[in-house]
Amino acid sequence: MEIEPGYVGNLDSTQEQKLQQFWRILMQSWDTELPPLDPARRSSISSNATSKGNRRFFSLGRSPAQPTEEELAAIPANLLSTLKSLDAGPSELKVVGSLLIKLPGDKLQSAFLTLLKQDHPDALLLRFLRAEKWNVPKAWIKFVSSLNWRVNEYKVDEEVMIKGEEHNLQKSRLEDNSADKKDGEGYVLQLNSGKGYLHGCDKWGRPICVVRVRIHDPSQQTQKGLFDYIIHCIESVRYLQVPPVESMAIVFDLTSFSLSNWDFPPVKFIIDSFQENYPESLGAMIFYNAPWIFSGFWKIIHGILDPVVASKVHFINGAKDLEKLVPKSQILKEIGGEENWDYKYIEPVPQENDRLKDTATRDVILGERKSLGDELFSVTANWISQTDVESSLVRRDEVIKRLSANYWKLDPYVRARSLLDRTGVIKEEGKIDFYPTKVPNKVDEKLSVVTEHIDEAQPAAVTA
Numbered sequence: 418m419e420i421e422p423g424y425v426g427n428l429d430s431t432q433e434q435k436l437q438q439f440w441r442i443l444m445q446s447w448d449t450e451l452p453p454l455d456p457a458r459r460s461s462i463s464s465n466a467t468s469k470g471n472r473r474f475f476s477l478g479r480s481p482a483q484p485t486e487e488e489l490a491a492i493p494a495n496l497l498s499t500l501k502s503l504d505a506g507p508s509e510l511k512v513v514g515s516l517l518i519k520l521p522g523d524k525l526q527s528a529f530l531t532l533l534k535q536d537h538p539d540a541l542l543l544r545f546l547r548a549e550k551w552n553v554p555k556a557w558i559k560f561v562s563s564l565n566w567r568v569n570e571y572k573v574d575e576e577v578m579i580k581g582e583e584h585n586l587q588k589s590r591l592e593d594n595s596a597d598k599k600d601g602e603g604y605v606l607q608l609n610s611g612k613g614y615l616h617g618c619d620k621w622g623r624p625i626c627v628v629r630v631r632i633h634d635p636s637q638q639t640q641k642g643l644f645d646y647i648i649h650c651i652e653s654v655r656y657l658q659v660p661p662v663e664s665m666a667i668v669f670d671l672t673s674f675s676l677s678n679w680d681f682p683p684v685k686f687i688i689d690s691f692q693e694n695y696p697e698s699l700g701a702m703i704f705y706n707a708p709w710i711f712s713g714f715w716k717i718i719h720g721i722l723d724p725v726v727a728s729k730v731h732f733i734n735g736a737k738d739l740e741k742l743v744p745k746s747q748i749l750k751e752i753g754g755e756e757n758w759d760y761k762y763i764e765p766v767p768q769e770n771d772r773l774k775d776t777a778t779r780d781v782i783l784g785e786r787k788s789l790g791d792e793l794f795s796v797t798a799n800w801i802s803q804t805d806v807e808s809s810l811v812r813r814d815e816v817i818k819r820l821s822a823n824y825w826k827l828d829p830y831v832r833a834r835s836l837l838d839r840t841g842v843i844k845e846e847g848k849i850d851f852y853p854t855k856v857p858n859k860v861d862e863k864l865s866v867v868t869e870h871i872d873e874a875q876p877a878a879v880t881a
Contacts, residue, residue, distance in 0.1 A: 420661065423543065423546075423547050424540070424543060424661075424663075425537060425539050425540050425543065426661075431551075432546075432551065435546055435551050435553055436539060436542060436543060436546065437800070437801040438503075438553045438801075439542050439545075439546060439553055439556055439557060440542070440797050440801050441499060441801055442496060442499060442500070442553065442554070442557045443529070443542070443557065443560075444794055444797070444798065445493055445495045445496035445499055446493065446496055446517065446522055446525050446526075446557075446561070447493075447522030447523060447525055447526040448493040448495070448496075448522050449495075449794065449798065450495060451495065451798055451801070451802060452802045453498075481506055481507045481508040481511075482507065482508055482511050483507045483511065484507060484510045484511040484514050485511075485514070487514070487518065488510070488511055488513075488514025488515055488518065489510065489514055490514075491514045491515075491517040491518045491521065492510065492513055492514050492517060493522065496513075497510070500513065500554060503553065503554060505554050509554050509558070512558050513554075513557070513558065513561075516558065516561045516562060516565060517561075519565050519569055520561060520564060520565045520568065520569065524568070525561065525564065526790070528564045528567065528568045529564065529790075530786060530787070530790045531568075531574055532564060532567060533820065533824075534655065534656075534824050535656070535821045535824040535825060535847055536655070536821075537660070537817055537821075538793065538817065538820075540663060542556075542560070543697075544663070544696050544697035544698065545557075545559050545560040545563075545696055545697075547696075547697050548696035548697050548725070559693070559696065562693070563693065563694040563695075566693070566694055567694065571648065573648060573652065574831065576645075577645055577648050577649050577652065578649065578652055578831070578832050578833065579773060579831055579832060579833060580833060581649065581770075581832070581833030581834070581835055582604075582608060582764075582765055582833065582834075582835055582836070583765040583769075583770055583833055583834075584601075584833065585600075585601045585604035585605055585608075585642075585645070586601070586605055586764065586765065587601070588600060588601025588602075588604075589601035589602045589604070589605045596639070599639050599642070600639050600641045600642040600645070601642065602638070602639075602642065603637070603638025603639045603641070603642020603643055603646075604638075604642040604643075604645055604646050606637060606638050606642070607638070607642075607643065607646040608646075608762045608836070609762050610632050611629065611632070611760035611761075611762070612628065612629055612632040612633055613626060613627065613628040613629070613646070613647075613650060614626070614627055614760050614836075615627075615650060615653060615654065615657065615837065615842075616749075616758065616760070616851075617743075617747050617756070617851050617852065618657075618747070618851045619666045619700075619701070619742050619743045619747075620742060620743065620744060621662065621700070622659060622662045623658075623662055623664055623665050623666045623700045623701070624654050624657040624658065624662075624665045624666070624851070625665070625666050625667075625668060625743070626650060626654065626665060626666070626667045626668070627668045627670060627749075628667065628668065628669045628670065629670050630669055630670060630671050630674050630678050631670075631671075631672060631673040631674055631675070631678055632678075633678050633680060634677065634678070635679075635680040640682060640683075643683055644683070644686055647683065647686060647687060647690070648690070649835075651690060651691075651695055651698075653835060653837060654698075655698075656837070656843055656847070656849070657837075657842070657843070657849055657851070659849050663697065663698070664697065664698050664699055664700030664701075665698065665699060665700060666700055666701040666702075666703065666742065666743075667699070667701070667702050667703065668703045668705055668752075669702070669703065669704050669705060670705050670706065670752060671704055671705060671706050671707040671708065671711055672705070672706045672752070674707070674708055674710070674711055675710070676710065679714055681717065684718060685721060688718070688721055688722060688726070689721075691726060692722075692723055692726060699726060699729055700729065701729050701731060701742060702726070702729055702730045702731070703730075703731045703732075703733055703739075703742065704730065704731070704732050704733070705733050705734075705739065705752065706733075706734055706735070706752075707732055707734075735753060736748050736752060736753030736754050737753075739752070739753070739754070758854070762836060763836060763839045763840065765833075765834065765839075766839070769834045769838075769839075770833050770834055772829040772830050773829075773830060773831075773833065775830060776830075778830060779827070779830035779831065782823065782826050782827045782830065783827065785823055785826075786820070786823050786824075786827065789816060789819055789820045789823055790820070792812075792816050793813070793816045793817065793820065796809045796812045796813040796816060797813060800813060821847075822846075824847075825845075825846045825847040828847075840853060840854075841853035841854075
């Protein structure tokens with residue numbers, strides 16, 4: 418698998434400088450003291466961001482909005498100095514200040530370590546840099562906006578992931594007719610129906626999500642129940658992205674699609690999620706066996722896709738064409754392939770989430786994670802300040818591996834078990850087996866992607 422330019426393991430000198438600058442701004446957001454930016458490096462980094470006649474990315478052809486005193490006060494002095502040295506204008510500073518009011522330095526640092534999970538931190542930041550065409554201030558704004566959404570708006574980790582399937586099953590069984598019960602019923606409907614599920618991987622090792630659109634009835638679930646399920650799926654895919662894989666493939670099976678299945682809000686929610694909060698995480702969006710009636714809806718969908726996401730869309734008819742992306746032995750019989758596998762939901766088993774109640778052990782592991790995070794920031798500061806670079810990079814790689822291992826120790830105490838755990842796809846300590854059940858015939862054609870995250874090399878993208 419070839420590492421694409423702009424990913425860990427294949428950065429040119431300018432891209433590495435942009436990554437270092439992103440780290441500088443991020444750490445200065447929680448008031449880390451760093452040596453001033455070297456003028457030569459500053460000029461190299463800021464040249465692209467201020468190209469096209471020095472038009473700033475928030476320019477609307479009129480006088481830019483000025484940051485308020487409160488917004489300016491929320492920006493640490495060293496961060497403000499760096500942003501100005503990169504020619505950040507009033508509009509950028511206003512957005513930065515407003516975000517730091519919502520997510521001040523200490524909370525931002527904590528949110529970063531929570532978001533990181535088992536990922537390589539550089540890979541995480543590079544997704545936002547690539548998404549914003551290597552514009553460092555803009556990438557920072559997109560990244561912190563996504564953290565704010567995650568922490569303050571959707572509460573991904575403290576609501577969606579720690580509660581998970583078992584909590585929604587319990588809500589669905591409430592005796593009343595409350596909104597909670599309806600939300601739980603909507604979530605459980607997705608689980609039981611197999612409308613959307615994660616199974617297997619494509620030729621590049623990207624996890625596959627299959628959405629059987631014909632099953633969807635907009636009236637059968639609340640929007641919250643459906644949206645929570647969607648976010649849970651996207652988050653779960655992160656655990657299945659075995660380095661060097663960083664993205665996923667979604668197959669919208671449009672076989673027997675009809676007007677009654679069309680539902681714009683969840684379509685928009687999925688697209689917005691990938692474009693705003695999980696950039697560079699979608700490797701392929703496949704519309705399979707789309708009938709002619711879908712063409713009108715595609716015009717609506719295409720209108721809200723950014724060009725990068727639109728370039729990853731494939732319209733495929735028939736299993737033969739699908740074999741270009743997925744080996745025939747891994748295409749389900751349901752859609753014309755050879756894999757004899759059927760989705761079946763297995764409910765949570767007693768005591769599977771007992772470790773969520775062990776807050777004492779959780780806090781010990783979180784304490785270890787905080788110490789490792791501090792060490793990461795320290796060696797990263799040496800790296801971006803060009804202080805004993807070779808030694809710093811060796812130490813940094815070691816710390817990153819320890820952070821990944823630490824997450825898998827923490828995982829049972831912060832994430833409710835899911836179907837992927839019960840079926841053996843996600844195993845203890847982060848081992849992933851996309852095909853835990855033996856499949857007769859042509860097993861040798863399958864991608865044997867069984868690995869342990871903490872022993873892998875640094876992640877990178879794969880060429881699709």
